[in-house]
Amino acid sequence: MSDATFEPPQIAPLEPPSRLLMGPGPSDVHPRVLKAMSTPLIGHLDPAFVAMMTEVQDLLRYTFRTGNRWTIPVSGTGSAAMEAAFANLVEPGDRVAVPSNGYFGDRMAAMVERAGGNVVRVEAPWGEPLSPDAVESVLAEHAPAILAFVHAETSTGALQPDVEQLTRIAREHGALVIADTVTSLGGVELRVDEWGIDVAYSGGQKCLSCPPGASPLTLNDRAMEKVGARSAPVRSWYLDLSLLQNYWGDERSYHHTAPITNIYALREALRLVAEEGLENRWARHRRIAGGLKAGVVAMGLQMLPEDAWWLPSLNAVRVPDGIDAKLVTSTLLSRHGIEISGGFGPLAGRIFRIGCMGHSCSSRNVLALLPALAEALREQGFEVDVKEGLAAAVEAMDE
Amino acid sequence: MSDATFEPPQIAPLEPPSRLLMGPGPSDVHPRVLKAMSTPLIGHLDPAFVAMMTEVQDLLRYTFRTGNRWTIPVSGTGSAAMEAAFANLVEPGDRVAVPSNGYFGDRMAAMVERAGGNVVRVEAPWGEPLSPDAVESVLAEHAPAILAFVHAETSTGALQPDVEQLTRIAREHGALVIADTVTSLGGVELRVDEWGIDVAYSGGQKCLSCPPGASPLTLNDRAMEKVGARSAPVRSWYLDLSLLQNYWGDERSYHHTAPITNIYALREALRLVAEEGLENRWARHRRIAGGLKAGVVAMGLQMLPEDAWWLPSLNAVRVPDGIDAKLVTSTLLSRHGIEISGGFGPLAGRIFRIGCMGHSCSSRNVLALLPALAEALREQGFEVDVKEGLAAAVEAMDE
Numbered sequence: 001m002s003d004a005t006f007e008p009p010q011i012a013p014l015e016p017p018s019r020l021l022m023g024p025g026p027s028d029v030h031p032r033v034l035k036a037m038s039t040p041l042i043g044h045l046d047p048a049f050v051a052m053m054t055e056v057q058d059l060l061r062y063t064f065r066t067g068n069r070w071t072i073p074v075s076g077t078g079s080a081a082m083e084a085a086f087a088n089l090v091e092p093g094d095r096v097a098v099p100s101n102g103y104f105g106d107r108m109a110a111m112v113e114r115a116g117g118n119v120v121r122v123e124a125p126w127g128e129p130l131s132p133d134a135v136e137s138v139l140a141e142h143a144p145a146i147l148a149f150v151h152a153e154t155s156t157g158a159l160q161p162d163v164e165q166l167t168r169i170a171r172e173h174g175a176l177v178i179a180d181t182v183t184s185l186g187g188v189e190l191r192v193d194e195w196g197i198d199v200a201y202s203g204g205q206k207c208l209s210c211p212p213g214a215s216p217l218t219l220n221d222r223a224m225e226k227v228g229a230r231s232a233p234v235r236s237w238y239l240d241l242s243l244l245q246n247y248w249g250d251e252r253s254y255h256h257t258a259p260i261t262n263i264y265a266l267r268e269a270l271r272l273v274a275e276e277g278l279e280n281r282w283a284r285h286r287r288i289a290g291g292l293k294a295g296v297v298a299m300g301l302q303m304l305p306e307d308a309w310w311l312p313s314l315n316a317v318r319v320p321d322g323i324d325a326k327l328v329t330s331t332l333l334s335r336h337g338i339e340i341s342g343g344f345g346p347l348a349g350r351i352f353r354i355g356c357m358g359h360s361c362s363s364r365n366v367l368a369l370l371p372a373l374a375e376a377l378r379e380q381g382f383e384v385d386v387k388e389g390l391a392a393a394v395e396a397m398d399e
Numbered sequence: 400m401s402d403a404t405f406e407p408p409q410i411a412p413l414e415p416p417s418r419l420l421m422g423p424g425p426s427d428v429h430p431r432v433l434k435a436m437s438t439p440l441i442g443h444l445d446p447a448f449v450a451m452m453t454e455v456q457d458l459l460r461y462t463f464r465t466g467n468r469w470t471i472p473v474s475g476t477g478s479a480a481m482e483a484a485f486a487n488l489v490e491p492g493d494r495v496a497v498p499s500n501g502y503f504g505d506r507m508a509a510m511v512e513r514a515g516g517n518v519v520r521v522e523a524p525w526g527e528p529l530s531p532d533a534v535e536s537v538l539a540e541h542a543p544a545i546l547a548f549v550h551a552e553t554s555t556g557a558l559q560p561d562v563e564q565l566t567r568i569a570r571e572h573g574a575l576v577i578a579d580t581v582t583s584l585g586g587v588e589l590r591v592d593e594w595g596i597d598v599a600y601s602g603g604q605k606c607l608s609c610p611p612g613a614s615p616l617t618l619n620d621r622a623m624e625k626v627g628a629r630s631a632p633v634r635s636w637y638l639d640l641s642l643l644q645n646y647w648g649d650e651r652s653y654h655h656t657a658p659i660t661n662i663y664a665l666r667e668a669l670r671l672v673a674e675e676g677l678e679n680r681w682a683r684h685r686r687i688a689g690g691l692k693a694g695v696v697a698m699g700l701q702m703l704p705e706d707a708w709w710l711p712s713l714n715a716v717r718v719p720d721g722i723d724a725k726l727v728t729s730t731l732l733s734r735h736g737i738e739i740s741g742g743f744g745p746l747a748g749r750i751f752r753i754g755c756m757g758h759s760c761s762s763r764n765v766l767a768l769l770p771a772l773a774e775a776l777r778e779q780g781f782e783v784d785v786k787e788g789l790a791a792a793v794e795a796m797d798e
Binding site: 014016017023038041043046048049052055065077110111114240261262271274 | 424438639655
């Protein structure tokens, strides 16, 4: 092979289009977090970075509402934190109950199997939460070591209510509880300790409005005892908490190079959470997404979830009969630069998924989206009253 | 637990100290790359992002000198790309030959075992490269499915010369070759296709001077055939190339959220490589690190490696007798903000590790380091002639 074969590619400067991110994630990143990303690096073993790690852990504990010592950012996107939870907790042969009510339950099942565990399913239709009765009966029949559930299902826009009921049932049956809080952490009420959740993981790019790349994970002592008592090593070296504890624990000794800039960003994003106050942030998400919900309903659309499991951070809106959802989302993107998303799996073509997450969760974004959505629907012959929609949204958000 | 238990932590604005990064990585990041990191996000399935993925893959191919279709950034730091290589290539029961001549050979062994493989060792002392004879005899005796080697050993400052000899031997014995190019890619001559390397992985934060978080990996068809023919699924869902190919291949369908900002940064860092020209970049690293080497030698210090396996990107300098290496490195950091590193394992206290990587690899950095190092050594009673050191460095760098 001659050198001439390898000519340098001519690639233009980085100029991505301007977007308003109201899909299932990423959400728009706060300017302060973007600025943090451009901060020059220091080493991952620098005393100043080591001090910063403690700060990030404290901020994560606050945001998870936990006192768990084992609260860290995993060096990857949300799925890495998710796999860290399952790869460490699940030993070969362990039975693990996972939900069937959305895409992320399927992913849980895949990860359990990769870890050598056996999956049992808690059944519920896509778009609905698990019922405590269904959980009870699966746990009674199969006695799994772990019950996993999705607190906020990004694929369906369903919130899991009754978390404390689920964790109580799990405790009664001696099962540990893993909660997927990817689309709830920092935006929707979540109380890890109070609710009795043993392990929770999340991502940066949803309600924290942080670029993905360093992803929250917390485990209580009961969970870490199971990890510590493993007979077979974790099947991933990168995600092995028994090794990571040398870096994120008291020693702060080298395991792998942390994604330094992503830690900077997460720190700044979590500072914004602390400044706003977690309860205020939950309230803002309910209020703004409540405006979105009131607006689409006043425009003649329907929500997929019932109010009891409406998820403020991800609003699943039914696609009216005869409407091509893909055409709507691509029109919003190309004409207005607004990203919303369609459904997939059993909900393909049947829902729009509209995020109200973190920095994207603002009244001005809702008021920008409603007319754009109305226009795209009208072009396909679905008549909507955008004035009613805007009025209803404004009223709900002014509460 | 009452809400009062969870008061928001008071964390100061992000103001890390100013550093000159000349350790084993991260290296200083070019301002253009820092700026790219602060670019607002677009979605990971946005058509504009999908186009960008192709550009990043082209730039990676150029930098690896490969035509491999399977050339992608893995969503994590260098160790994630490393584990992606081993987790996908190694099937349970596979025999894998790994080197014993540095820390990263040990990490390879750990990852092989996590993947269910059996490790055989090619022996060489820490600080020396593998000899083709040792490789030949291990391959003849054990017939491993894979030979892994470290092209640039970050823990010892040793380059593996004779790469084409190693890959020829491997081919003769029917073994695939995995190369760790973490500390060589973009800084030290590396020709993946011409040299017959089947799989190579790297990190961003070394000679590419990119914040860690999206890490280069390339596999040729022979390697991907082995991945495709696996009977047992890869033990990590996150790193499974058979799933990742849906996202990074022609389909561009969702697997996991890519670390968007890290992809922006990698794109810009690789554009800088393409602008400089890969051969020019290799030459710069040899010239500047040659100045560092000439400088420390003229100051009366000794290099650990012989010239035949000197690694320009990471210079292992022997610690003179009676000198406390930790005191030297901590003095450089606290007094001058310069990060260099000591040795560890068998080389703890015995070497300084001085990086000349990417944007950190400049004459002004070498000329800033030499007097600072000289001063710290002099304070411990080791007399050095800093004038001679600077003169030798300048002469070598002016070549």
